[in-house]
Amino acid sequence: MGDYVEMPLRDGDFILIEYTVRVKETGNIVDTTSEEIARKEEIYDSNRIYGPQLVIVGRGWVIKGLDEALKEIDPGVEKEIEIPPEKAYGTRDPGKIKVFSIREFRRRGIDVRIGDVIEYGGETGIVKSIGGGRVVIDFNHPLAGKTLVYKVRVVRKLEDPVEKAKALTARHLGLKMENVDLEYRAEEKALYIRIPTRIMTRKDIQYAKIALVSNIYEYLRDYVKKVVFQEIFERKEEKEEAKEETGKVEEGEKQAEEQSTRAEEDVSQ
Amino acid sequence: MGDYVEMPLRDGDFILIEYTVRVKETGNIVDTTSEEIARKEEIYDSNRIYGPQLVIVGRGWVIKGLDEALKEIDPGVEKEIEIPPEKAYGTRDPGKIKVFSIREFRRRGIDVRIGDVIEYGGETGIVKSIGGGRVVIDFNHPLAGKTLVYKVRVVRKLEDPVEKAKALTARHLGLKMENVDLEYRAEEKALYIRIPTRIMTRKDIQYAKIALVSNIYEYLRDYVKKVVFQEIFERKEEKEEAKEETGKVEEGEKQAEEQSTRAEEDVSQ
Numbered sequence: 001m002g003d004y005v006e007m008p009l010r011d012g013d014f015i016l017i018e019y020t021v022r023v024k025e026t027g028n029i030v031d032t033t034s035e036e037i038a039r040k041e042e043i044y045d046s047n048r049i050y051g052p053q054l055v056i057v058g059r060g061w062v063i064k065g066l067d068e069a070l071k072e073i074d075p076g077v078e079k080e081i082e083i084p085p086e087k088a089y090g091t092r093d094p095g096k097i098k099v100f101s102i103r104e105f106r107r108r109g110i111d112v113r114i115g116d117v118i119e120y121g122g123e124t125g126i127v128k129s130i131g132g133g134r135v136v137i138d139f140n141h142p143l144a145g146k147t148l149v150y151k152v153r154v155v156r157k158l159e160d161p162v163e164k165a166k167a168l169t170a171r172h173l174g175l176k177m178e179n180v181d182l183e184y185r186a187e188e189k190a191l192y193i194r195i196p197t198r199i200m201t202r203k204d205i206q207y208a209k210i211a212l213v214s215n216i217y218e219y220l221r222d223y224v225k226k227v228v229f230q231e232i233f234e235r236k237e238e239k240e241e242a243k244e245e246t247g248k249v250e251e252g253e254k255q256a257e258e259q260s261t262r263a264e265e266d267v268s269q
Numbered sequence: 270m271g272d273y274v275e276m277p278l279r280d281g282d283f284i285l286i287e288y289t290v291r292v293k294e295t296g297n298i299v300d301t302t303s304e305e306i307a308r309k310e311e312i313y314d315s316n317r318i319y320g321p322q323l324v325i326v327g328r329g330w331v332i333k334g335l336d337e338a339l340k341e342i343d344p345g346v347e348k349e350i351e352i353p354p355e356k357a358y359g360t361r362d363p364g365k366i367k368v369f370s371i372r373e374f375r376r377r378g379i380d381v382r383i384g385d386v387i388e389y390g391g392e393t394g395i396v397k398s399i400g401g402g403r404v405v406i407d408f409n410h411p412l413a414g415k416t417l418v419y420k421v422r423v424v425r426k427l428e429d430p431v432e433k434a435k436a437l438t439a440r441h442l443g444l445k446m447e448n449v450d451l452e453y454r455a456e457e458k459a460l461y462i463r464i465p466t467r468i469m470t471r472k473d474i475q476y477a478k479i480a481l482v483s484n485i486y487e488y489l490r491d492y493v494k495k496v497v498f499q500e501i502f503e504r505k506e507e508k509e510e511a512k513e514e515t516g517k518v519e520e521g522e523k524q525a526e527e528q529s530t531r532a533e534e535d536v537s538q
Contacts, residue, residue: 107378108378109376109377109378200475200478200479201475201476201479205475206469206470206474206475207470209469209500210469210470213502217504221504224504225503225504226501226502226503226504227501227502228499228500228501228502229499229500229501230497230498230499231478231497231498232495232496232497232498233482233495233496233497234494234495235486235490235493235494235495
């Protein structure tokens with residue numbers, strides 16, 4: 001299909017990107033896909049998956065200024081992009097700075113301090129000052145009014161629908177791509193996605209599955225008409241019995257599983 | 270195996286029972302498996318599944334007095350059983366009646382009224398009286414100290430392991446037995462249980478699955494070494510396209526599904 005690396009990216013393309021963002025005026029790094037940089041900058045979040053991140057171009061998966069810039073970037077090349085507030089988190093709205101009586105908080109037994117994050121009426125704000133019986137809370141996004149500088153690199157573009165499904169699964173379920181256990185059965189246009197038991201009870205996992213299905217049907221509609229999530233419990237005693245016999249059965253199983261997943265992918269391409 | 274209806278029930282037997290319980294002194298009906306009686310007595314709970322209920326004999330699935338009595342009951346015959354507090358919800362403990370200062374509640378912005386259910390230190394209590402700046406809360410079980418009268422009937426004993434698995438699934442997932450979609454694959458000793466999407470986001474559904482697996486491995490260990498939960502999403506457009514052709518495809522599908530489940534059961538017996 002004449003699919004050269006040099007072709008510009010288009011709306012709907014699946015790409016993996018790496019980026020690091022800083023606030024232009026302060027130089028503070030506020031977000032990054034690099035675990036190393038996150039640790040160095042002390043913004044490391046253990047709940048987050050670091051490494052290249054899936055973006056579907058032109059679909060609002062990233063802020064507007066970056067989404068537009070992606071279409072001008074050559075894959076593989078790191079680029080620096082400056083994004084004004086209008087195309088990032090918006091300008092600051094003085095109307096979103098609200099003043100409350102400190103008595104209101106005391107009555108509810110809430111002990112407010114400067115810097116506290118407060119939820120109120122569905123919005124999140126930060127306590128900016130306390131004094132004279134008043135609490136000033138700013139409900140603007142913390143990055144509103146800021147010009148952001150992205151260092152961004154498009155690692156590669158995904159073409160294979162099964163790889164796209166894997167990337168969507170990784171993103172929605174909060175897994176590393178290599179830990180996604182997914183089988184595509186072309187003859188029934190079905191995706192079988194195994195949910196690791198360790199993430200089964202994660203908060204909102206059921207909603208994450210539903211959102212994933214919705215994305216799959218939106219972006220892979222020619223390939224998928226059925227999605228099956230599987231949660232598999234194998235009785236522990238069996239494994240332990242087997243382990244006594246063979247020694248390192250679990251490692252072996254894991255490898256076998258990885259191989260079979262890979263084999264299935266090959267078949268489905 | 271000489272499995273006559275007249276044989277007494279034993280510990281570990283799977284049975285379906287129907288019952289209605291009243292408090293001896295007042296005659297108030299406090300629980301029933303009959304939807305009709307629940308509605309008449311105005312204790313109907315729309316979240317509950319009415320009809321025969323699974324009990325595993327001697328495993329504490331019901332109060333002690335009933336659990337013991339089940340072993341003396343002939344299946345099919347309705348029996349009335351009187352159970353003293355010691356074998357029901359315990360005697361009343363005056364130490365569980367606690368007095369709080371009303372100021373404590375006001376400070377937390379809680380407006381207490383007589384009859385309110387209060388959670389405190391992991392226990393649930395009922396506000397019994399308010400006056401003189403004091404709130405008296407009774408943390409005894411509401412049925413503590415009560416003699417209960419059960420009208421109970423053992424509908425039948427389950428023998429088929431697949432039917433037992435179905436009954437366990439119905440109970441843990443809060444489904445009617447006829448709505449359980451379960452397939453037993455004898456050659457791999459595996460149970461495939463389909464989770465209807467309408468209950469996917471029910472609170473604690475993931476924990477219910479884990480509890481179900483634990484019960485299956487405890488009671489059906491000779492038959493099951495693997496449990497697979499499946500959540501299946503079929504793309505709606507496909508169904509709608511089909512519907513235009515065949516008219517009433519959904520009803521047809523439902524029936525087909527029921528038949529195939531039944532067929533699978535027959536095979537596995």
